[in-house]
Amino acid sequence: MGEDVYEVQAVRYATSPDRKRFHNCLHCAPGDVHDAMPMDFYVWVIRNAQRTIVVDTGSRDWKCVQRGHEYIRSPIEGLDALGVAPNRVDDVVLTHMHWDHAGNIDGFANAHIHLQQAEMRNVTSQDMADPAINTFFLVDDVCTVVQRLFEGRVTFHERSREIASGISVHEVGGHSAGMQIVRVNTARGWVVLASDATHFYANYRERNPFPVLYNFQDTVKGWDRCLELADSPDHVIPGHDPLVLRRYPAVSGALEGDAVRLDADPIEP
Numbered sequence: 312m313g314e315d316v317y318e319v320q321a322v323r324y325a326t327s328p329d330r331k332r333f334h335n336c337l338h339c340a341p342g343d344v345h346d347a348m349p350m351d352f353y354v355w356v357i358r359n360a361q362r363t364i365v366v367d368t369g370s371r372d373w374k375c376v377q378r379g380h381e382y383i384r385s386p387i388e389g390l391d392a393l394g395v396a397p398n399r400v401d402d403v404v405l406t407h408m409h410w411d412h413a414g415n416i417d418g419f420a421n422a423h424i425h426l427q428q429a430e431m432r433n434v435t436s437q438d439m440a441d442p443a444i445n446t447f448f449l450v451d452d453v454c455t456v457v458q459r460l461f462e463g464r465v466t467f468h469e470r471s472r473e474i475a476s477g478i479s480v481h482e483v484g485g486h487s488a489g490m491q492i493v494r495v496n497t498a499r500g501w502v503v504l505a506s507d508a509t510h511f512y513a514n515y516r517e518r519n520p521f522p523v524l525y526n527f528q529d530t531v532k533g534w535d536r537c538l539e540l541a542d543s544p545d546h547v548i549p550g551h552d553p554l555v556l557r558r559y560p561a562v563s564g565a566l567e568g569d570a571v572r573l574d575a576d577p578i579e580p
């Protein structure tokens with residue numbers, strides 16, 4: 312039996328237009344520290360006639376604003392505009408538990424959640440007693456996952472696992488303790504939703520990590536893992552890069568400027 316083939320879309324829900332290069336890249340030459348480097352926030356949808364899987368659930372409005380970013384619309388509203396009814400989503404993959412990736416879980420009432428065991432272990436560890444660490448997480452998001460766990464609707468994966476024919480998750484760590492990426496079979500080949508394994512194209516191309524790090528070495532190795540699992544570097548989709556919206560064709564008729572098709576070839580180099 313052949314692998315299933317999916318459509319994949321990126322949906323922007325927030326933006327941070329005033330960020331500078333030093334916010335996004337650990338190593339900056341003195342001259343380019345203050346170069347403009349805006350950041351976008353996305354969720355992703357993978358679907359075909361058989362199933363709909365959402366990758367990450369974005370942030371709540373208040374949290375996004377509190378962190379100084381501009382909220383465009385709720386990811387739930389964005390998905391709805393693309394014809395993805397949140398209560399008909401079969402599975403939600405959380406790439407990691409950071410506030411901008413794991414909010415709004417309760418909006419997906421019938422979904423089964425996929426997370427790495429290492430991520431859950433970390434967000435319920437002593438680490439979370441330290442405000443310098445827990446600032447990247449929301450306790451309500453963690454509690455929602457625990458609630459779902461008790462309902463038998465969470466699977467904690469270890470390392471790599473196929474979650475449906477043509478879709479697999481892969482632990483890379485680095486940015487967070489149990490950061491995972493998603494590999495999906497599309498009409499143009501194997502696409503990797505890297506999420507925060509590489510926030511920007513620049514992070515992996517220049518081998519220059521985003522400054523929020525759980526483990527530097529694993530971050531570096533994570534880039535190679537993304538490239539290894541994708542059919543080409545053009546098949547690796549960064550988690551926060553505004554270039555994604557320019558490089559890929561718009562989803563026709565919906566969410567102008569905020570939704571693109573990643574299963575189609577890039578239109579810009």
Ligand SMILES: [Zn+2]
Nearest residue numbers: 409411507550
């Ligand atoms: Zn993020």
